[in-house]
Amino acid sequence: MSTKGTRIPDWLTVPFAGITPAPSQEKGQDLFPTGNWRSIRPVYRDKLPPCNNACGTNEKIQGYLDLVKRGKYLDAYALIKEDMPFPSVTGRVCYHPCEQACNRGQYDEAISIRAVERFLGDLGQALTHDVVKAGKPNGKKVAVVGSGPAGHSAAYQLARLGYKVTILEKSPKAGGLNRGGIPDWVLPQDVLDREIERLVELGITIKTNCEVGKDVSWDELKKNYDACVLAVGLTEPNSVRAEGENKAGVLYGLPFLRDIGMGTSKVKLGPRVAVIGGGNTAIDCAREALRQGAVEVTMITVEANPKEMPAVPEDLHDMVEEGVDLMHGRAVTAVLGNGKVEALQLHPARFSGAINASPITVDKDAPAQRFAVDNVIIAVGQHASLAWLPAEFKNERGTIKIDRFGRLGDTKFFAAGDIVQLGSGQPLMVVNAVGDGKRVAFNLDKVLRGEALQPRTIPIDVIVDLNRMNMTYFPHFPRVQQTLLPPVSRRRTQDEVIQALTEEQAVEEASRCFSCGTCNACDNCYLVCPEPCIARPERSNGLYKILVDYCKGCRVCIEECPTGCLEGVPELDFDTGVVRMDTAFAISPGLHGRQAEELRKLGDRPAKNI
C-alpha cells in the first residue's frame, strides 16, 4: 500500500477533497489566496462626465440624474443645490452647454438635462422649507452688489458658509438679468420671486433701489463690510453706431425686456418691427415684440445664415415657428425718418474675422436698401457702467480688472459674472455667471479665513470616448421631448412656451444617462466577478472594494463595467496592498512560505563586495 505510513502535516491539512466553506462565507477563501497571480489590478477611478465639465457651475449632473433614476428626487434636488441656487430658473433659461457635451449625443440623442433640472427646480419650489440651510454665523459681513445670476449665486454660497450677506440692488425688484433680461414666457416672474424668497429665508438682506456710486459709495462698501462681491453685470446697451440712431421708436434689447420684466414698460410697438442682432437676446426681443402687438417682425443679422448666429438652435427654431422673418448679411447704416423711425438703411455686411467676435466690414459701395419699419430694437450686446469704480480696477475692455481668483488687487473686493467675463472668451450666459459667483464666494471665504488662494492642480480626466465605456449595456432610446405651446397661441400670450416634464418623463429621461466614467452602483462588477473578489457593504459609489488577496486580475469586472469607472492598473504601479509571489505564499505557512522567509533574509544581507 503506497499510502501506508504517510502522514499529512497539520499545516498542509486540507478539507475533504478540497471542499471548503463557500467563498461568500466567513473565512471561505482563507485557504486559497490567489491574488499573487494578478498583473493587472482593477481600480475604481471616477472620471468627470462631460456634462459636469461643460456646466458653467459644474453641477453634479450625472449624480442627480442617477438619483432621479432611482426616484430619490429630494436627494437629487439637494445635490443640484450645492452648485446651483435656482435650478427652477436654469431649468428654464439655461443654454445647456451640458447637453451639447453629452456623450449620449454621439450615440443617439443627448439627455434633456435642462428639462430634468427644471423638474427638480419645480420640486424645490414646492417645498415649504428648503433643504439648504444657512451656515453657522461667522460674524462677518459681506456685501454683494447686484442680484443677477452671479450676485445671487455668490450671496447664496456665502450665506451657506455662515456670512451675514447684504445684497444691494439698484432696481426696485431683485433678480437682475433673471428678471430684466428674460421674458416671462421663458421664466415666469413668480418662479423667480420664489427663488429670491429662498435667499431671504437664508437670512440674506436685500436692499433694493440701492445703486452703488449713488446710494452707497465705494468707501462705504469698504468701511461697512468685511468683503464685497461686485456682480453688477452689463447694464448699458451697445449702439450700432448708425446715423439717426437717436430717433424716437429706436429701442435697445435689454432695456426693452427689462422694462417689461419690471412692469414699467410704456412702449407701444407699431405693426412692423425690426430687431438688429443675431444672438439670444435678439431672439427674445423678436419673440417679445410679437407678444407686444407687432404684426411683422424681422430679424436683421450680419451673420450670413442661421448657422452662424450665436444663438441656441431650438430657440431660433421656435422663433421662426412663431413667424419672425430672418434677413442675413446686412448692417444698419442709418435710421431714416422724420424725428421718428420710418425705415432702416441697410448695406451688405460681414464679420471681418471670426464670426461675431470681430469688427464688421460694411460694403458701403453697394446700393443701400431701404427697409420700412415702425420700430427697431437694437440687441447687439451690452457694456458696463463703472463710473463709481476707482480707475486702477478698470481694464481696457471696460470691465473690472481681477486676478485669476476674481479678486481686485490686494483688496477684499471680488467681482463675478458678466462684468468680468465679457471679452474673456467665456460665453456670457446665466450658468457661467452662477459658476463664477460660486467660485468667487469660495475664494472670498478663503481670503477672509487667511488661507492662501491656490489654482487647481488636480488633472481632470473628462471621459468623451465611448470606447472607454461598455456600450453593450446601453440600448438606443429616443430623447423625451418637452411639449411646446402651439405657435399660434404663443404669439399673443405671456404663458410659458416650454412645458414641464411629468415625473414619469423625468425618470425616463434620467434613465438614459450613461453615468459616463462614474460608478453608479449598478452592481455589475459585483455580479460578474467569477469569484467573490468584490465586496460592498451596500450598493453605493465609493463602497465597492477589491479583495486584493484573491483578485487574479482576470479583467472581467473591468471589461463589463458599463460606465468605464473601473480601470486596470498594472500591479507594478502599486507599492501598498501588494500581494506578490513571496508575500502571497507566506500567507500560509507552507513550503513556499518558508522559501519566502529565506528570500527575505537574503534581502537583508549587505551586498557582496566584488
Add this chain to the structure above:
Amino acid sequence: MATTSVSKKRMVRINGCVASAQAAKYADVDVIAAYPIRPYTATMMALAQMVANGELDAEYIVADSEHSQLSIAHGAASAGARVFTGSSGVGVQFAYELYSPISGSRMPVQMMIADRTLDPPGDFGSEHTDALSTRDMGWIMGWSCDAQEAFDNHLIAYRIGEDPRVLLPQMVCQDGFFVSHITGDVELPDAGQVKEFLPPYKHPYPLDPRHPVSHGPQIMPEQGPPLQLERARAMEESMAVIEQAHEEFEKIFGRKYDPWLEEFMTDDAEVVFFLQGAHAVTARFAIKHMRDKGLKVGMVRLRTIRPYPTDRVNEVLSKFKVVGVIETNMGLGSVSSGGSLYAEVCAALYESQKRPLILSFMAGMGGEAIVLKEFYWMTQKMVDAQKRGKIEKRTHWVGFEE
C-alpha cells in the same frame, strides 16, 4: 420509486445493455445523463422507456455531448444525486477532461461503458482501449463477461463507490456487442434484496444553498499533493471495501464472484490465458476442448483492473509456467509494443520467486471474435514456449502469423 415492476425476483432474457438499464432502475438512480453513441445507446433507450412509463422516477437529461454528459453527472452528484451515465468508444474520450475532476472531488458517479473500437476509421466492434485509456484517473474499473454479471457489477459498484470510506466514481465496463447486444438469462432480484444491499447515497458535503460550501476551489501548489495523497488512499482503501461488498452480495443474492480474479480450470494448469471481459466465455469453451485433448490449460480473468490487485495477480500467476495475455486493447509503442495489459501483468510478477514466461496476444481487436482455432493456436504458442523454456517473441498478432 415505482416498485410494481421490480418487486419480485424473476428470470428474464435480456442483453447487456438492458441488464445495465435494469440495474440502474433497481439502484433507483436520481439523475441519468444521456448522449447517444453505439453500442451503449441501447441502455439509455431502455432507461428512457422506464422513465416514460413511470417505472423509474429520475431526471433524464439529454446532454449536447459526452463532455456535457459527464459535467451534468458531476454537478448532479455534487448536489447529492445518485447518477448514472455511460458511453462508448470516442464518446468516452470526448469526456476525458471530467474524469479526474470527478474522482478528485470524490463524487461516486457511475458510468456504464459498452466498449467500442476507437477511430480510425469508424468501427463498431468492441475493443477495451476506450475505457482502459482512462484507467489511471481515479475511477474504480472492471469488466463483466455476460449480461448477468453486468447487472450485478452495477449494483456492487454503487455500493463500493458510495461507501463513505471510498467515495470514488466507477466505470462498469462490458464488451460492446459480445455482452451489450447478446441476450442471456438474467435473474432480476427482489426489490427488498437491493434495498438491503445498497443504502441510499449520501455525500458528506453536498451543494446545498442552505449550507453553502465551495467545491473545487483554486489551491496553492503545496496544497495539491495532500489532495492527491488522499485520493490515492481512497483508491487503496477501497480494496477492503470491494471484498466486503462481494461477500455481502453473495449473502444477499446468492451469486459468488471473486472480486479480483476468476480462475477457470487452473487447478493443475501449466499454461493460462489472462484476459478481461467477454472473450472469457469462448475461452472457457476452448479450454474444455483442449483439456479433452490432454493440454493443461486454464484461464484467469481479471474482474477489477482499478484498483489493480497486484498481490493477487502475483500470487495466482506464479503458480503457472506460461501466461498468455489476451489484450483486446491497443498500447501502441508500449512495453510489449502490443497492448497495455502485458505491462500490468509483468509488473505484478516482477517480485515473484517463480516468474512464469509471459506472452502478449493481440487478439479480439477491432471487435473481431476470437474463434476457437485461435485459442488452440495461442495455446500451442504457450506450450511451445514452455517446452523451449523461453519465449519466441513478446507479442503475437493472432491471425497474422503461422
